[in-house]
Amino acid sequence: MKHLLSISDLNKSEAISILDTATELARVSDGAVKKLPTLRGRTIVNLFAEDSTRTRISFEAAAKRLSADVINFSAKGSSLSKGESLKDTAMTLQAMGADAVVIRHPASGAAQRLADSEWMSGSVVNAGDGTHEHPSQALLDAFTIRKHLGMGGSDLAGLSVAIVGDILHSRVARSNVLLLSMLGAKVTLVAPPTLLPVGIHNWPATVSYDFDAVIPHVDVVMMLRVQQERMSDLFFPNAREYSRYFGLNAERMANMKSGAIVMHPGPMNRGLEISAEVADSARSVITEQVTNGVSVRMAILYVLLAGGALEVGSN
Amino acid sequence: MSVALSAQDITRALTRISHEILEKNQGSTNIVLLGIPTRGAHIATRISSIITSIEGTEVPTGTLDITLFRDDLRMRPPRAIMPTKIPTSGIEGKDVILVDDVLFSGRTIRAALDALGEIGRPRTVQLAALVDRGHRELPIKADFIGKNLPTSKNQSVKVLLSEIDGRDEVTIEEEAE
Amino acid sequence: MTTADFLIKGASLPDGKKADISISNGVIASVGSGFKGEAQTVIDGKDCLVLPGLVDLHTHLREPGREDAETVLSGSSAGVKGGFTAVSAMANTSPVADTAGVVEQVYRLGQEAGLLDVFPIGAVTEGLKGESLSEIGAMADSVARVRVFSDDGNCVSDPLVMRRALEYIKKFGGVIAQHAQDPRMTIGSQMNEGEISARLGLKGWPAVAEEAIIARDVLLADHVKSRLHICHLTTAGGVEIIRWAKARGIDVTAEVTPHHLLLTDDLASSYDPVYKVNPPLRTESDVHALREALADGTIDIVATDHAPHPTEAKECEWQEAAFGMLGLETALSIVQKTMIDTGLMNWVQVADRMSIAPARIGGYENHGQPLVVGSVANLVVINPTQKWTVDRDLVLSKSSNTPYHGHELPGVITHTFFKGKATYSNGIVSSTGGK
Numbered sequence: 001m002k003h004l005l006s007i008s009d010l011n012k013s014e015a016i017s018i019l020d021t022a023t024e025l026a027r028v029s030d031g032a033v034k035k036l037p038t039l040r041g042r043t044i045v046n047l048f049a050e051d052s053t054r055t056r057i058s059f060e061a062a063a064k065r066l067s068a069d070v071i072n073f074s075a076k077g078s079s080l081s082k083g084e085s086l087k088d089t090a091m092t093l094q095a096m097g098a099d100a101v102v103i104r105h106p107a108s109g110a111a112q113r114l115a116d117s118e119w120m121s122g123s124v125v126n127a128g129d130g131t132h133e134h135p136s137q138a139l140l141d142a143f144t145i146r147k148h149l150g151m152g153g154s155d156l157a158g159l160s161v162a163i164v165g166d167i168l169h170s171r172v173a174r175s176n177v178l179l180l181s182m183l184g185a186k187v188t189l190v191a192p193p194t195l196l197p198v199g200i201h202n203w204p205a206t207v208s209y210d211f212d213a214v215i216p217h218v219d220v221v222m223m224l225r226v227q228q229e230r231m232s233d234l235f236f237p238n239a240r241e242y243s244r245y246f247g248l249n250a251e252r253m254a255n256m257k258s259g260a261i262v263m264h265p266g267p268m269n270r271g272l273e274i275s276a277e278v279a280d281s282a283r284s285v286i287t288e289q290v291t292n293g294v295s296v297r298m299a300i301l302y303v304l305l306a307g308g309a310l311e312v313g314s315n
Numbered sequence: 316m317s318v319a320l321s322a323q324d325i326t327r328a329l330t331r332i333s334h335e336i337l338e339k340n341q342g343s344t345n346i347v348l349l350g351i352p353t354r355g356a357h358i359a360t361r362i363s364s365i366i367t368s369i370e371g372t373e374v375p376t377g378t379l380d381i382t383l384f385r386d387d388l389r390m391r392p393p394r395a396i397m398p399t400k401i402p403t404s405g406i407e408g409k410d411v412i413l414v415d416d417v418l419f420s421g422r423t424i425r426a427a428l429d430a431l432g433e434i435g436r437p438r439t440v441q442l443a444a445l446v447d448r449g450h451r452e453l454p455i456k457a458d459f460i461g462k463n464l465p466t467s468k469n470q471s472v473k474v475l476l477s478e479i480d481g482r483d484e485v486t487i488e489e490e491a492e
Numbered sequence: 493m494t495t496a497d498f499l500i501k502g503a504s505l506p507d508g509k510k511a512d513i514s515i516s517n518g519v520i521a522s523v524g525s526g527f528k529g530e531a532q533t534v535i536d537g538k539d540c541l542v543l544p545g546l547v548d549l550h551t552h553l554r555e556p557g558r559e560d561a562e563t564v565l566s567g568s569s570a571g572v573k574g575g576f577t578a579v580s581a582m583a584n585t586s587p588v589a590d591t592a593g594v595v596e597q598v599y600r601l602g603q604e605a606g607l608l609d610v611f612p613i614g615a616v617t618e619g620l621k622g623e624s625l626s627e628i629g630a631m632a633d634s635v636a637r638v639r640v641f642s643d644d645g646n647c648v649s650d651p652l653v654m655r656r657a658l659e660y661i662k663k664f665g666g667v668i669a670q671h672a673q674d675p676r677m678t679i680g681s682q683m684n685e686g687e688i689s690a691r692l693g694l695k696g697w698p699a700v701a702e703e704a705i706i707a708r709d710v711l712l713a714d715h716v717k718s719r720l721h722i723c724h725l726t727t728a729g730g731v732e733i734i735r736w737a738k739a740r741g742i743d744v745t746a747e748v749t750p751h752h753l754l755l756t757d758d759l760a761s762s763y764d765p766v767y768k769v770n771p772p773l774r775t776e777s778d779v780h781a782l783r784e785a786l787a788d789g790t791i792d793i794v795a796t797d798h799a800p801h802p803t804e805a806k807e808c809e810w811q812e813a814a815f816g817m818l819g820l821e822t823a824l825s826i827v828q829k830t831m832i833d834t835g836l837m838n839w840v841q842v843a844d845r846m847s848i849a850p851a852r853i854g855g856y857e858n859h860g861q862p863l864v865v866g867s868v869a870n871l872v873v874i875n876p877t878q879k880w881t882v883d884r885d886l887v888l889s890k891s892s893n894t895p896y897h898g899h900e901l902p903g904v905i906t907h908t909f910f911k912g913k914a915t916y917s918n919g920i921v922s923s924t925g926g927k
Contacts, residue, residue: 017395020395020396021395021396024380024396024397024398024399025396027398027399034433035433036383036384036433037383037384037429038383038384038388066383085804085807085808086808086809087807087808105809107809107810107811107812108692108693108694108763108810108811109692109693109694109763109809109810110809112762112763113763113764113808113809113810116762116763116764129693130693130694130811131693131694132692132693132694133693171693174691174693197689197690197696198685198686198689198690198696198698199685199686199687199688199689199690199691199696200690201687202687203690302383302393302396303393306383306388306389306393307388307389307391307392307393307394
């Protein structure tokens with residue numbers, strides 16, 4: 001596998017193998033070994049044309065723990081912000097000898113354009129492209145769920161997950177719907193009708209406008225960030241009404257199944273989609289998601305870069 | 316295809332290795348057994364039980380996966396990573412006995428030495444291998460050997476263990492061209 | 493007997509009858525079997541079909557302002573290779589064609605190129621801003637004699653402005669060609685709103701944003717009794733509305749592009765902006781409805797919406813890319829592929845949809861004439877039995893944004909005649925033009 005652009009690039013066994021690899025790598029990171037020589041001599045470029053401290057640092061830590069050299073290319077102050085095209089940026093990276101580019105970009109499809117072009121020859125890892133996908137986030141979410149609720153199984157069969165919030169604009173939702181259902185979980189999307197895409201009926205998920213009806217039946221409540229701009233774009237009247245119907249507060253949390261967990265890809269709008277009390281509660285695995293992110297991203301880099309390509313003629 | 320070691324041969328060899336380990340290390344008080352997955356791990360477990368039945372004490376036993384330290388990763392598609400379990404007593408100042416099924420080029424053991432180096436500083440590192448088939452590419456030597464099996468490079472040595480394969484046997488096969 | 497300039501020997505007419513056609517002094521001199529006489533140039537019409545020269549009611553020639561993408565000359569060359577003898581140049585140039593000065597400039601450039609008739613389209617509103625009417629009268633009375641008015645690129649979305657425009661053009665015998673796209677529903681839209689856009693995370697352009705404007709405008713045209721033309725129809729719903737309007741006797745005509753007869757929105761899955769176009773590619777069922785409507789005449793004409801863009805405008809992320817595809821050089825082949833080879837239409841109907849009807853809507857008297865003695869010799873000769881492969885590096889347009897690169901298409905155009913001169917002949921565009 002050369003690139004990771006979308007969850008649909010993986011089949012079920014490949015996804016599980018990434019989770020299993022991450023499990024071992026996590027053990028390694030927790031233990032005495034902090035650094036592995038596996039990607040020594042490789043150069044990984046973080047091409048972040050959109051602000052993101054959390055994801056960029058996570059990929060950087062992952063690459064460094066595998067002894068790769070990391071070059072950070074972020075939006076502000078870079079040639080990208082001065083109007084250099086994606087093509088020219090990519091060709092510069094190629095000239096620098098990048099073995100892999102981790103790209104976060106505001107345009108949907110940017111990662112695929114980079115991978116399909118002839119501008120550079122390295123592997124492309126999609127760290128979030130517009131409103132399309134964020135595969136490493138879905139993998140770390142699945143990893144977290146499996147760790148807490150998987151009961152030793154390899155997949156997520158029998159579990160149910162609610163994803164709540166701005167589904168229309170969420171790349172995290174798109175990747176998670178694909179991955180969670182691939183791993184056997186039942187997915188319910190909860191949102192106001194204005195924040196659900198028109199073409200959603202074919203997605204492997206059920207849809208509900210009623211958060212309270214869904215809460216007692218799910219093992220995972222995954223809250224999505226709601227951007228302030230959505231209010232001026234007429235998606236819902238105001239923050240108060242959004243929170244009242246779709247916010248995860250203490251009352252709603254009390255109705256969750258025993259053992260059910262709360263997740264959020266971050267950054268949170270405390271008070272809008274999630275209350276401070278819930279974010280800091282025992283049910284919340286939000287900070288653990290961040291830790292797991294490093295192990296999962298190490299696994300992704302390992303799978304893409306450590307092996308060689310299959311030789312022609314070999315089986 | 317010829318059988319180099321029968322089930323009984325294997326049992327006798329592991330019993331002898333266990334005694335040799337105890338002899339060289341003057342007992343079991345400071346040793347840690349680390350098997351290299353997959354089959355090395357099972358052999359380490361067997362040696363551990365044999366030592367317990369001789370000495371009456373438990374020997375700290377674990378596994379050391381060396382995939383991430385291999386020097387030949389780029390030559391094949393990515394390999395699955397196996398579990399690494401270091402016993403809670405650690406390896407600092409211990410006599411670590413690496414256990415593997417077949418000693419061949421020596422590169423696996425080189426990777427294991429690197430892996431150990433990242434974990435801590437043993438007092439000594441020793442190597443127990445069920446089979447030594449020669450053709451070393453690095454200056455690596457086993458301290459405890461079940462059987463020396465001279466082979467040619469186009470032969471392959473297959474180790475079967477009942478824990479995984481249903482029976483115990485070591486065979487030599489000619490590789491197809 | 494004088495020597496004819498050209499003799500096309502043994503070709504078929506659109507209705508299938510074989511005929512020899514001779515051309516002299518810019519007109520058709522004879523049509524019939526067994527031509528007796530001499531001709532300067534004899535063309536072997538075996539396996540070929542002669543159609544009246546194609547007329548495009550919707551072309552973007554980009555000059556003035558974007559000569560890096562196309563010029564009147566390069567666009568004319570692309571046109572004659574595609575079998576066109578007349579193209580209508582849309583007004584969204586820079587400066588906008590909203591004054592007599594600009595339309596006369598475009599007209600003059602067309603005359604100088606001399607390869608086909610360039611009929612400038614005038615903007616409906618000043619600067620295409622949709623607020624106040626442009627100098628429609630001045631443009632109509634200019635040398636360019638503009639009759640088709642369009643803000644294409646933009647929608648005339650204010651209903652009052654559209655009403656006034658429909659009323660005003662009645663004085664000049666004009667027609668308003670509407671680009672039907674409700675701007676409020678399509679802010680930042682990138683592709684058809686549907687399953688594919690939901691999956692790809694690209695902002696959708698819903699069909700209703702086209703249908704709602706069409707519905708409003710046919711009712712307005714009916715109310716003020718004026719002529720309306722709907723540009724690049726793309727939706728099954730829009731087809732239904734046009735059908736309803738025509739049944740009520742409303743004076744509306746409609747066009748469809750070749751690409752909307754063939755391509756669908758799943759092509760956006762590659763995120764390759766060569767498939768990014770406005771209005772967007774839609775679904776299989778829309779394509780089906782459009783083909784049926786073109787066959788039964790609900791859609792009156794095929795118009796290319798030829799939209800050249802320089803490489804850098806397409807070699808980037810989807811949302812940064814410009815909207816538009818080339819169309820002139822492949823139009824007839826695409827129509828053959830989608831309508832003739834599928835048995836939905838015959839060549840007589842193709843001649844109507846691609847020459848006679850557009851000429852009538854635009855008021856272009858020398859075009860779309862019947863293939864009889866005395867008609868102006870604006871003709872195209874095509875061999876429908878041959879195939880060709882599209883190569884974006886070999887197009888005559890200055891730009892190369894064709895969605896058909898690498899595709900094999902049916903129907904090779906061998907000759908195009910403009911006013912009796914061969915402007916295109918076996919792969920070569922004439923350098924002296926019509927002079």
